[in-house]
Amino acid sequence: xxxxxxxxxxxxxxxxxxxxxxxxxxxxxxxxxxxxxxxxxxxxxxxxxxxxxxxxxxxxxxxxxxxxxxxxxxxxxxxxxxxxxxxxxxxxxxxxxxxxxxxxxxxxxxxxxxxxxxxxxxxxxxxxxxxxxxxxxxxxxxxxxxxxxxxxxxxxxxxxxxxxxxxxxxxxxxxxxxxxxxxxxxxxxxxxxxxxxxxxxxxxxxxxxxxxxxxxxxxxxxxxxxxxxxxxxxxxxxxxxxxxxxxxxxxxxxxxxxxxxxxxxxxxxxxxxxxxxxxxxxxxxxxxxxxxxxxxxxxxxxxxxxxxxxxxxxxxxxxxxxxxxxxxxxxxxxxxxxxxxxxxxxxxxxxxxxxxxxxxxxxxxxxxxxxxxxxxxxxxxxxxxxxxxxxxxxxxxxxxxxxxxxxxxxxxxxxxxxxxxxxxxxxxxxxxxxxxxxxxxxxxxxxxxxxxxxxxxxxxxxxxxxxxxxx
Amino acid sequence: xxxxxxxxxxxxxxxxxxxxxxxxxxxxxxxxxxxxxxxxxxxxxxxxxxxxxxxxxxxxxxxxxxxxxxxxxxxxxxxxxxxxxxxxxxxxxxxxxxxxxxxxxxxxxxxxxxxxxxxxxxxxxxxxxxxxxxxxxxxxxxxxxxxxxxxxxxxxxxxxxxxxxxxxxxxxxxxxxxxxxxxxxxxxxxxxxxxxxxxxxxxxxxxxxxxxxxxxxxxxxxxxxxxxxxxxxxxxxxxxxxxxxxxxxxxxxxxxxxxxxxxxxxxxxxxxxxxxxxxxxxxxxxxxxxxxxxxxxxxxxxxxxxxxxxxxxxxxxxxxxxxxxxxxxxxxxxxxxxxxxxxxxxxxxxxxxxxxxxxxxxxxxxxxxxxxxxxxxxxxxxxxxxxxxxxxxxxxxxxxxxxxxxxxxxxxxxxxxxxxxxxxxxxxxxxxxxxxxxxxxxxxxxxxxxxxxxxxxxxxxxxxxxxxxxx
Numbered sequence: 001x002x003x004x005x006x007x008x009x010x011x012x013x014x015x016x017x018x019x020x021x022x023x024x025x026x027x028x029x030x031x032x033x034x035x036x037x038x039x040x041x042x043x044x045x046x047x048x049x050x051x052x053x054x055x056x057x058x059x060x061x062x063x064x065x066x067x068x069x070x071x072x073x074x075x076x077x078x079x080x081x082x083x084x085x086x087x088x089x090x091x092x093x094x095x096x097x098x099x100x101x102x103x104x105x106x107x108x109x110x111x112x113x114x115x116x117x118x119x120x121x122x123x124x125x126x127x128x129x130x131x132x133x134x135x136x137x138x139x140x141x142x143x144x145x146x147x148x149x150x151x152x153x154x155x156x157x158x159x160x161x162x163x164x165x166x167x168x169x170x171x172x173x174x175x176x177x178x179x180x181x182x183x184x185x186x187x188x189x190x191x192x193x194x195x196x197x198x199x200x201x202x203x204x205x206x207x208x209x210x211x212x213x214x215x216x217x218x219x220x221x222x223x224x225x226x227x228x229x230x231x232x233x234x235x236x237x238x239x240x241x242x243x244x245x246x247x248x249x250x251x252x253x254x255x256x257x258x259x260x261x262x263x264x265x266x267x268x269x270x271x272x273x274x275x276x277x278x279x280x281x282x283x284x285x286x287x288x289x290x291x292x293x294x295x296x297x298x299x300x301x302x303x304x305x306x307x308x309x310x311x312x313x314x315x316x317x318x319x320x321x322x323x324x325x326x327x328x329x330x331x332x333x334x335x336x337x338x339x340x341x342x343x344x345x346x347x348x349x350x351x352x353x354x355x356x357x358x359x360x361x362x363x364x365x366x367x368x369x370x371x372x373x374x375x376x377x378x379x380x381x382x383x384x385x386x387x388x389x390x391x392x393x394x395x396x397x398x399x400x401x402x403x404x405x406x407x408x409x410x411x412x413x414x415x416x417x418x419x420x421x422x423x424x425x426x427x428x429x430x431x432x433x434x435x436x437x438x439x440x441x442x443x444x445x446x447x448x449x450x451x452x453x454x455x456x457x458x459x460x461x462x463x464x465x466x467x468x469x470x471x
Numbered sequence: 472x473x474x475x476x477x478x479x480x481x482x483x484x485x486x487x488x489x490x491x492x493x494x495x496x497x498x499x500x501x502x503x504x505x506x507x508x509x510x511x512x513x514x515x516x517x518x519x520x521x522x523x524x525x526x527x528x529x530x531x532x533x534x535x536x537x538x539x540x541x542x543x544x545x546x547x548x549x550x551x552x553x554x555x556x557x558x559x560x561x562x563x564x565x566x567x568x569x570x571x572x573x574x575x576x577x578x579x580x581x582x583x584x585x586x587x588x589x590x591x592x593x594x595x596x597x598x599x600x601x602x603x604x605x606x607x608x609x610x611x612x613x614x615x616x617x618x619x620x621x622x623x624x625x626x627x628x629x630x631x632x633x634x635x636x637x638x639x640x641x642x643x644x645x646x647x648x649x650x651x652x653x654x655x656x657x658x659x660x661x662x663x664x665x666x667x668x669x670x671x672x673x674x675x676x677x678x679x680x681x682x683x684x685x686x687x688x689x690x691x692x693x694x695x696x697x698x699x700x701x702x703x704x705x706x707x708x709x710x711x712x713x714x715x716x717x718x719x720x721x722x723x724x725x726x727x728x729x730x731x732x733x734x735x736x737x738x739x740x741x742x743x744x745x746x747x748x749x750x751x752x753x754x755x756x757x758x759x760x761x762x763x764x765x766x767x768x769x770x771x772x773x774x775x776x777x778x779x780x781x782x783x784x785x786x787x788x789x790x791x792x793x794x795x796x797x798x799x800x801x802x803x804x805x806x807x808x809x810x811x812x813x814x815x816x817x818x819x820x821x822x823x824x825x826x827x828x829x830x831x832x833x834x835x836x837x838x839x840x841x842x843x844x845x846x847x848x849x850x851x852x853x854x855x856x857x858x859x860x861x862x863x864x865x866x867x868x869x870x871x872x873x874x875x876x877x878x879x880x881x882x883x884x885x886x887x888x889x890x891x892x893x894x895x896x897x898x899x900x901x902x903x904x905x906x907x908x909x910x911x912x913x914x915x916x917x918x919x920x921x922x923x924x925x926x927x928x929x930x931x932x933x934x935x936x937x938x939x940x941x942x
Contacts (some may be wrong), residue, residue: 117829153492192889193827195857196641196825198893199901200894200913201680201924208677210671225726229725255696267594296767299766305712389668425668430670441663442663443660445658445659445660446660453924457920457923
């Protein structure tokens, strides 16, 4: 990956690091931290990737402090690694060349809520659940819900999505505007607060999903939605993944505005049965949510039931009562922890791909067969309305051979998804872990264009080097 | 705008032009055209901007021919102006430095429809109505509907939207992937056909809205929707623009999934009454459309009626019958031509801005007052759910002073929108006409970033020079 002849992929000289830290300490006082445990915490990647801690971590309180930290780091040639809460999965916050981690987790201001315009302006360190707690009394919510309680800055940076994307879209769709500190210290405003614009290049979406490699996000304007008048939930079992995927696909084609449609494979259901003392049929399960008026959600549930039964679905259950909704969704909420119990003491490598919906069942079936052939325990859960699914293969962290087999499994999974016109990641991002697939996925001209953009905005390769694209 | 010391903003030498045309003629035969009337047709901008014809026009049939035309033009240093159908409004297809117009209007293949995946792959010369005619029997449609029957390539290039955007989004939201020929002749694939991806920088959305300044679009993958089971339409008159905007805003906040919500000001209603022999109250009018199940659209219409009446709306009428729907919407369909009758023989300058919805009524009221104070006849129609509105001021093309007053009016309109956190254009794009506003709207760092991207992807400034940003 790193080109040993390219000085931009080398660690800065130790003298530069200590000079930068001295200067940062004058500005940030005890909010510039170099102790090992804090540095280690900031290289926690939640993946199989080995941790690579930064040289120092600063905790700015506002945009001016971010710009100051960037300027000091840049002046001394230090890599700059933007950090939210550390829940990314592909090594996005590792510091392979050392450098300065800018932890935006203390930038928690909710700058302005505009209920009439259904938007909110926040600092990047606000988490999605903190935002929704703030909005609840206004009858508003922000729908993007990755598994972790990620910061909104991190969610912008990785183009996060989650279970509501089928109805409400992903971060790409819901960011109205950003403020971003570039490597040269300039602060870019990407757009105004209007809901639409055709005024120039879409800088907003260039930074959404750029994983900290183009700049540090310091302010985010997000679209909001009214909390639906009524919410109903449903579950339904299917004889095969294909039958479940067909039901979801037909429902979307027929215009049922599904708010959530989550798939669990038989192994995931089995794990949940054991973990949560449930007795669901151990076959593929769909979990759904409908948003609308009371009459509307009833009609949606009934329309979906008819489609599900045509596709061989059975045991359809639905409810609009909150406590019963939670019960129906319990299987999904428990899926991650339940999956881990399939192999006590195991580590889990969480990965994701996304394919056109017409190929989803085939892709999941082949993936499940691959897991079985390799005798790798693991579960599959999917945002089936988007063709996006997660595989959680388990391995013993003390047996290197097991991790090796899981990595080979992941390679095959990605190549399988790419062969079906899919992508190597639907929502986790590229980080370090998926860089090797981009050339196969998009081709050399696209990678060349990404590299040209990276060099144009960050000519010294200071922003989160070694992620997404090499320069 | 053009820097006289920068060779990239100069016309190519006549020898280079004739050498390029000779080479293009060898490749394209009689599909390389230099006669004056064809060149003039390709500089038709539908605005007050003076036409600037290219030196030649080629009509490629496929991506390979586009790449060949780009390579020949680039080798001789000719500017390259991508062209769809010529319905853009801000001088996007003018050729201020001459050069080669690449007219994609003969690239009309619908490459593949994937009903299960709700997507379609098209060449850029397919118009929106051609696409919808093709899709109708499959029960599918593509919702973006700018006023003109534009080509999909042009709609991508200008980030078009229209009346359905409040429900279905704009081109930004509905393009899944593009193929684009860059100035260096390379062909970039921006994404796969999966509905979501986090795989690298969002090249798709970088090209959406780039107005031909970064490359020539040769293939487009678009999201589709099922034709709703039921569609109902409604109209309602309001005592003020504010009352109408409040009703739209409240309806959206309360979760009514409005498919269309169009505003006409009193002057527009008056024009339509005269033009179409209607007798609508000459006060602000909302025209709405609801999509869903038969019960759903009835419920939506009733919910909206209750909100409208709270806001002072009167004369609410709604129907689900197609012929009656057309009648209710007749006013909107006739608005453009009716507007022109307010001043016989007049020309019209069609402009648009977009503001946060909470500022929409204030912005429209001030704009209407400005028109009245200047004694400029003109109508205002708006996509009120997005805060986006069009003003159609009329002027006598034979009286330069009238055009001058209209231009000053447009300047004030943009500055008013910007002062309300809005944008200088919601859907028409920047072209030549709105370049002067971008610095005020976004600031120097954002313009610097746009310029850096332009230079990275088109270092010789060959792609549609003199539009969006100068280099």
